[in-house]
Amino acid sequence: MNISINAHTIELTPALREYVEKRFGGLAKFSGSEPTIAIDLDKTSGHHNKGDIFETKAHITTALGKQYHAVSQKADMYEAIDDVRLEIVRLLTSSKNKKTTLFKRGAQRVKNILKGFRS
Numbered sequence: 174m175n176i177s178i179n180a181h182t183i184e185l186t187p188a189l190r191e192y193v194e195k196r197f198g199g200l201a202k203f204s205g206s207e208p209t210i211a212i213d214l215d216k217t218s219g220h221h222n223k224g225d226i227f228e229t230k231a232h233i234t235t236a237l238g239k240q241y242h243a244v245s246q247k248a249d250m251y252e253a254i255d256d257v258r259l260e261i262v263r264l265l266t267s268s269k270n271k272k273t274t275l276f277k278r279g280a281q282r283v284k285n286i287l288k289g290f291r292s
Contacts, residue, residue, distance in 0.1 A: 174198065174207050181215040183227075183250070189214070192251065196258050197231070203265035206236035212257075214250065229253040231261050241265065 178185060178193050197210050213230040227250040233241040241264045245256035 209234045
């Protein structure tokens with residue numbers, strides 16, 4: 174699995190890199206193949222009233238070329254990373270379930286057509 178991590182306005186510490194790799198390391202089981210993952214970590218500009226706002230963006234490209242994208246802005250960087258991971262997992266499982274459902278519907282149609290020829 175290829176994970177690239179970019180930090181724009183914050184320092185990418187080894188602990189943060191390890192956390193991102195741990196959280197996004199198991200996404201292959203949801204996509205069915207080895208995806209390419211690009212994570213962008215950023216601290217937004219100081220136009221907010223109070224506190225820092227951290228932003229995490231994830232771009233996932235599967236082996237078949239399908240692309241998924243998720244963005245999260247939270248007051249804590251680790252919460253933003255977790256939120257993006259949940260959104261990506263939701264997108265990947267939804268796509269996987271749609272593909273399985275379409276296959277089953279097509280198989281049922283073929284079975285019904287073959288039943289009609291036997292009588």
